[in-house]
Structures are given as structure tokens and as C-alpha cells.
Amino acid sequence: MKAIEIISIPVTNQQEAKEFYLKFGFKLIVENPFQNGSNWIQMGLPDGGTSITLVNWFPQLKPGSIAGYVIKCDDLDTTIAELTAKGITVGNADQTPWGRFATVKDPDGNAWSLHGK
Template sequence: MRSIEIISIPVTDQQTAKEFYLKLGFKLIVEAPYQGGANWIQLGLPDGGTSITLVNWFPELKPGSIQGFVIKCDDLDKTLAEIAEKGITVGSADKTPWGRFATVKDPDGNAWSLHGK
């Protein structure tokens, strides 16, 4: 094994979630028809190796159940300002002994921790 390639993010509405993640700064890698009328929507960050796919076909994965995945930012304050300019609500930055973190949630409540200086 070498790396984590794709993480499934459970969502209610794939298109709504896709628009949120694009606004957040993700780039579309693939969008193609999938099973049962769903789409395979895969997105990634510009410099990241791991990507995400927006899923609605795993009954055991409930939309909003993902918490605590961390996105590294070079400049957290700049990132928070850019996100706010796009109309995305983000929590305030908390300082911990291991860095500064702020939480952003997608439309379903999946929470991401933004981490940076």
C-alpha cells in the first residue's frame, strides 16, 4: 500500500455538494454516470494527492457523518477570508499546541478542519 487515493463523502444531493466543494476550492476530476441514476463525482484540491467522491449509494454512510478530516492551508487567515468572500460560513480559528484550526461544513454537515499558520 502507498497512499489513500479517494475518500467517500456521503451527501444528500450530489450537485449541491459539488457546487459547494467547487466554491471551496476543489477541482472537478471526473463526473460520469454511475449506478442507480447517481453520478461518480470525484474532486480534488489543486496540490493534493488524495481526492474525494460524493456518494449517495452507501446506505451505511449517512450524509453529514464525516467529521474531522483535515485540509492543510499555507495561510489560514487568508484562506478563511477567501472562503468568507465566497459566502461560505466557517468557524473561527482555534489555536492548539499543534496548530490553528477552523471548521467548515458542507450543505449536509460533513465537517472539515482547515489547518494552517
């Protein structure tokens, strides 16, 4: 094994979620018809690595149920300011023994932790 390639993010409305993630800083890798009226929407951060797919076809994955995924930032305060300027709500930056973190939630409530200095 080499790496985690794709993480499924459960969403209610794929297009609304796609627009949020584009504003959040992800880029669209591919969007194609998939099954039962859904699309395969795969997105990733500009520097590559693990990507996400916005899913609505796994009944066991409930929209808003994702938490604990961490996105590394060079400068947390700058990232918070940039996202806030785009209209994205970011939680307070909390200092922990293992670094500073702030939370961002997508339209369904899936929570991402931003981590940086």
C-alpha cells in the same frame, strides 16, 4: 501500499454538494453516470493528492457524518477570508497545542478542519 487515494463523502444531493466543493476550492476530476441514477463525482484539490467522491449509494454512510479530515493551508487567516468572501461559513480559528484550526461544513454538515499558521 502507497497512499489514500479516494475518500467517500456522503451527501444528499450530489449536484448541490459538487457546487459547494467547487466554490470551496476543489476541482472536478471526473463526473460520469454510475448506478441507480447516481453519478461518480470525483474531486480534488488543485495540488493533487487524495481526492474525494460524493456518494449517495452507501446506506451505512449517512450524509453529514464525516468529521476529522484536515486540509492544510499555508495561511489560515487568508484562507478564511477567501472562503468568507465566497459566501462559505467558516468557524472561528482555534489555537491548539498542535496548531490553528477552523471548521467548514458542507451543505449536509460534513465537517472539514482547515489547519494553518
